[in-house]
Amino acid sequence: MREKMNRNFSEWYNDIIEKAEILDIRYPVKGLYVWFPYGFKVRKYVLDVIRELLDKTGHQEALFPLLIPEHEFAKEAQHIKGFEDEVFWVTHGGREPLNVKLALRPTSETAIYPMFLVWVRSHADLPIKIYQIVNVFRYETKHTRPLIRLREITTFKEAHTVHESMESAEAQIEEAIQIYKNFFDELGVPYSVIRRPDWDKFPGAVYTMAFDTIFPDGRTLQIGTVHNLGQNFAKTFNIKFEDSEGNQQYAYQTCYGISDRVIAALLVTHGDDHGLCIPPKVAPIQCVIIPIWYKNKKDEVDREVVKLKEELKDLRVHVDDRDIRPGSKYFDWEIKGVPLRIELGPKDIEEGKVTVVRRDTMERTTISRENVKESVKRILASITDNLKARAWDEFKKKIYEATSLENARKIIKEGRGVVRLGWCGDEACGKIIEDEIDADFLGIVDEKKDGVCLGCGRTSRNMIQVGRSY
Template sequence: MSDESQELGITESKSHKPGDWYAEVVQKAGLADYAPMGGFIVTKPRGYALWEGIQDALDSEFKATGVDNVYFPMFIPESFLEREKDIVEGFDPEVAWVTHGGHDELEERLAVRPTSESIIAPFMADWTRSHRDLPLRLNQWCSVVRWEATETKPFFRTKEFMWQEGHTAHASNEGAWDEVWTRLGQYENLYEDVLAIPVLRGKKPEHDKFPGADTTTTVEALMPDGKSVQGATSHNLGQSFAEAFDITFADEDEEERTAYTTSWGLSWRAIGALIMTHSDDQGLVLPPTIAPTQVVIVPIWQDDTKDDVLEYSQNIADDLEAAGFRVELDDRDERNPGFKFNEHELNGVPLRLEIGPYEVEDEEVTLVHRPDNEEAVEDRDEIVESVDDHLETVYAKLYATAEENLEENIRTADSPEDIMGTIGKHGGYVKVPWCGDEACEEAIKEKVAAEIVMQPLEEEGGQTAAKPKAPEDDDATCAVCGEPAEEIAYFAKSY
């Protein structure tokens, strides 16, 4: 390997120093850089392209199910925020405040939105008069600020982050529940069908639900380092926000009713999960569904074969682009093939096409998979179909590896020592019977910084959809305190 190829290399190990490795991949693959203010990042074109891919996938699903996009101000008057006391109490330590406009002190402080229920709900109230106005489904793509004093971890932990937040109003609780499950299902599909990450779906325990919500549902993804990522959440807010902001409507009998509302969101934490799940010690690994460049063509020539190789490569690039693939023809003179291989490997391009004089002569193409460097030789005449097949295979490989990691890392425990020992040794999820008392979670959290990240649910649908699954043993006792247990909980360390 040449010196110039070594410049591209990842120096940290994913298995030994996952935090340092992750930061190096993010920077060397050109996804993001650190801003001059602590807790903020600069998202570079390749990183933002991943967010756009996620946005495109979700936005089309939202619109197909009746959602309209809107945009609300990033500043929320303090009096608006205070109308929902649980929101104030839940986010108060993390709210950034604007107190001055220019040199003048503001008459009322403005919160930089930590979430937008308190600014959107009053307008939902204005726009809702009759049952004919419902359901009302709004979504905005924006950034929010939560002033957490945590170490910056691009896409996982930043004070400002990109997300989408959906807000809906319904005539009935059943309608609200249908909304909750629709959005949770769309998030699950995004992770499993676009990001190649299997997820678990369930609910947060009562003490960890969204401030002001009746129920918070979640999809959770397990990272290779044994930590869980909250992939997205969908909240049934019941009538608390509607009552606080007077979201009412006249029903068919002209009786005034209070609406039921939901909110749901996914942030660019999904990008962090994507990087952490699939990437390796050579750099970024991306599934073809989301990769900004799906296929890179690297021509390999000597002076006497250059024209033929480049013409052959360009024709293949044209055919693939016409078929809808995102293709790059890397015909740079100043870089040798070894450097190009390493650079595109670092940047996570799923499929590399190598074309030299032998491929031209034999009317073939050599294809190399990014995840494992598996090679194949295919006929030139069938290159479009072959590339499609190989990209599907790459996706399947990534999903299978992530699925194996998940399946192998769900364990059970029946005592506090067992829970802590299992998490300490293996990480992953520990599935236990639980009495429902927050104190039992705290007892574990204090010792090993693991918490209840998810509770699997009984059959979904209707107004009792958020009931946690019961242990299979009718006489099960809580794995922490030994009291009777009627619920199942998953403990894990989390991002």
């Protein structure tokens, strides 16, 4: 069911984003899109999942301004260097030029850390664990793509933490990785956790851990990042605390983020040639009921549909009573990825059954009208499990171990996925590997594995992942 999708992924993607009413791509500025109400609901349920995970691990939601004055934005040398080419600048208010140029946040370290300067006083204030969900801006000059490469990232969840020691910051990195694992597991989106090489870490970080998934065309998509900032920003923004012995010390910080790309990954991971298949947890409609009207039985069917809907009221149920053929309705809801369809006609009523069609397998069965709620919940749970298992199966098939650079190059050129290989740790070898394979050095996936560096032939203790990334 993924033939068309695999053959021309880009076409499938652009098509489905619009047809399933996720985003309208016709907004008159490059790289900016409009969330349709249906897409907005998917976004809402996805955000509910991450909010719950963050809240229950002691993170507090806050909200910081969008506009960052140039002098704050430029404080951290690596950071400004990393972002200066992609920042939008506000230079005028009304008809007057501003005294101080204002950056549209591309990320909020430089908006938040001046506040940490005033918030952090003593070790008793630590740790601080806050997050916000905001829009951020990047002046992308490359080809833009809905949810993937945007000029306005409409959904940027960024968490920022402050700690009294590197150990505490490290523990926070572990917690953040676990939160994101749980998050992607809830969405059934498979991932590798990868330590980015030094030359590709977040500007200003000590190191960066990333979550990458793999798309049907074999390219990888970074869907989450976790950064240990050490004391780098604390020193720049002068964030100090008094430790238990009364000494002033620079704080340790971490930050971690996810974006609209999570939703791209969700849609692509479970989609197929018929359209989307949205996991029940985040589906705007978990179950659509289609009345099958026959001549003089319409009223009877409608009465039964009302009863059925009432019984299923704990779920997000929609009755499609449009005056069009059932087949057209099936088609629409398959595109939109509603996980379960229930058809209810005179024959079903007579037999005390309902007909159900799972979106993941397109399997059509009948279930007893009695205990329909429990049956539907069981099927939805089974869909959730199946989507996740299937996605991981497919994901694993796209990860290859390369025995030579040539072999790796071939796998990647054919769009089959990513390759893993040994690396000694030298940047020079990293560049050789990138050049020879003609792909991106994504980073270390396993620090302990023995092997041979394919760049120089020396012994390697790093297993790295290489692929073409979005």
